[in-house]
Amino acid sequence: MPDPTLALAQQIIALPSVTPEDGGCCDLFAGRLQALGFSIEFINRNGVTNLWARRGHAAPLFVFAGHTDVVPTGPLDQWTSPPFAPEIRDGMLYGRGAADMKSSLAAMLTATEAFVAATPEHPGSIAFLLTSDEEGDATDGTVAAVDALKARGERIDFCIIGEPTSVDTLGDMIKNGRRGSLSGVLTVKGIQCHIAYPHLGSNPIHLAAPAIAELGDTEWDQGNEYFPPTTWQISNIHGGTGATNVVPGSVEIKFNFRFSTASTVDSLQQRLIAILDRHGLDYDIKWTLGARPFLTGRGPLADAAAAAIGDICGIETELSTTGGTSDGRFIAEICEQLLEIGPVNATSHKIDECVDVSALPRLSAIYTRILEQLLSSA
Numbered sequence: 001m002p003d004p005t006l007a008l009a010q011q012i013i014a015l016p017s018v019t020p021e022d023g024g025c026c027d028l029f030a031g032r033l034q035a036l037g038f039s040i041e042f043i044n045r046n047g048v049t050n051l052w053a054r055r056g057h058a059a060p061l062f063v064f065a066g067h068t069d070v071v072p073t074g075p076l077d078q079w080t081s082p083p084f085a086p087e088i089r090d091g092m093l094y095g096r097g098a099a100d101m102k103s104s105l106a107a108m109l110t111a112t113e114a115f116v117a118a119t120p121e122h123p124g125s126i127a128f129l130l131t132s133d134e135e136g137d138a139t140d141g142t143v144a145a146v147d148a149l150k151a152r153g154e155r156i157d158f159c160i161i162g163e164p165t166s167v168d169t170l171g172d173m174i175k176n177g178r179r180g181s182l183s184g185v186l187t188v189k190g191i192q193c194h195i196a197y198p199h200l201g202s203n204p205i206h207l208a209a210p211a212i213a214e215l216g217d218t219e220w221d222q223g224n225e226y227f228p229p230t231t232w233q234i235s236n237i238h239g240g241t242g243a244t245n246v247v248p249g250s251v252e253i254k255f256n257f258r259f260s261t262a263s264t265v266d267s268l269q270q271r272l273i274a275i276l277d278r279h280g281l282d283y284d285i286k287w288t289l290g291a292r293p294f295l296t297g298r299g300p301l302a303d304a305a306a307a308a309i310g311d312i313c314g315i316e317t318e319l320s321t322t323g324g325t326s327d328g329r330f331i332a333e334i335c336e337q338l339l340e341i342g343p344v345n346a347t348s349h350k351i352d353e354c355v356d357v358s359a360l361p362r363l364s365a366i367y368t369r370i371l372e373q374l375l376s377s378a
Contacts, residue, residue: 056125067134104162192249227260
């Protein structure tokens with residue numbers, strides 16, 4: 001009998017859904033979830049498809065979350081097989097979204113179907129939160145759904161996001177948090193002049209250099225049990241007219257903090273401003289908060305995930321907060337415990353993206369086992 005998770009993964013990979021398109025994925029999920037007794041709600045915004053499907057009204061509320069959109073394919077002639085024509089070769093399922101994250105979505109649905117079939121009167125509630133705007137701007141996707149849920153007072157007890165978190169083999173790493181991202185555009189002002197008469201001007205690059213050096217050497221925090229220390233990095237510097245005989249009137253410096261729960265947005269901003277002021281700079285600064293950090297420590301969800309991975313995969317998983325950010329940054333606002341659990345990440349966003357076929361039924365079994373632990377005796 002064909003594996004139902006593999007069959008579903010193939011079906012949704014074949015639906016082209018380059019961000020912010022959904023390609024019909026959410027309609028497919030809505031139909032199968034409705035058949036299980038889920039209520040279906042679309043919280044669409046600005047052309048983005050957002051599905052909220054819930055079964056039950058009682059606590060605790062367990063949510064599977066993920067995105068149906070995928071990144072662009074890149075040059076089609078570089079793919080061994082068409083990106084939206086899923087193909088199995090040498091035990092691997094190839095197609096855009098195979099790793100990130102349509103295989104996880106398939107496993108979530110088949111896990112839920114198996115759990116509901118075995119425990120139709122389960123305690124608590126199960127929900128799905130799916131969006132087609134994660135790989136793009138992420139301005140009308142999960143954030144829109146969370147805004148709607150927040151407005152009516154709905155909170156989530158447990159959430160699993162299906163991002164591809166594994167490194168070498170299924171289950172060897174799961175994410176229990178992500179760092180925050182705080183960016184700034186710093187404009188240091190000087191006085192433009194002829195480069196042969198520097199005493200008539202003020203070079204903002206020279207003025208900014210000592211402050212930049214101090215910012216680069218600053219220890220912002222020491223991290224904590226789950227997070228590495230906060231980092232500050234410059235991404236872009238621009239100053240000057242392009243001519244070699246003009247001292248620039250200003251220099252623009254774009255930078256970014258990747259920070260943990262060991263620091264706050266306010267503390268980082270205040271410390272950076274204090275350094276700039278200490279160097280006597282004339283400057284403007286514009287801040288952009290890309291994401292706040294979030295963290296799920298050891299507790300019922302992390303324990304259930306570790307036990308499930310141990311049972312199904314026979315390995316001890318590692319909790320990690322490495323990497324970029326995810327839609328967990330939005331869900332964490334209304335969620336008590338959140339983890340990211342998915343397949344190997346090695347080919348995400350690449351040409352010939354793929355996932356190990358043998359991992360699909362095991363990932364579904366992991367999700368089912370977590371449901372059993374958290375809802376069967378809730």
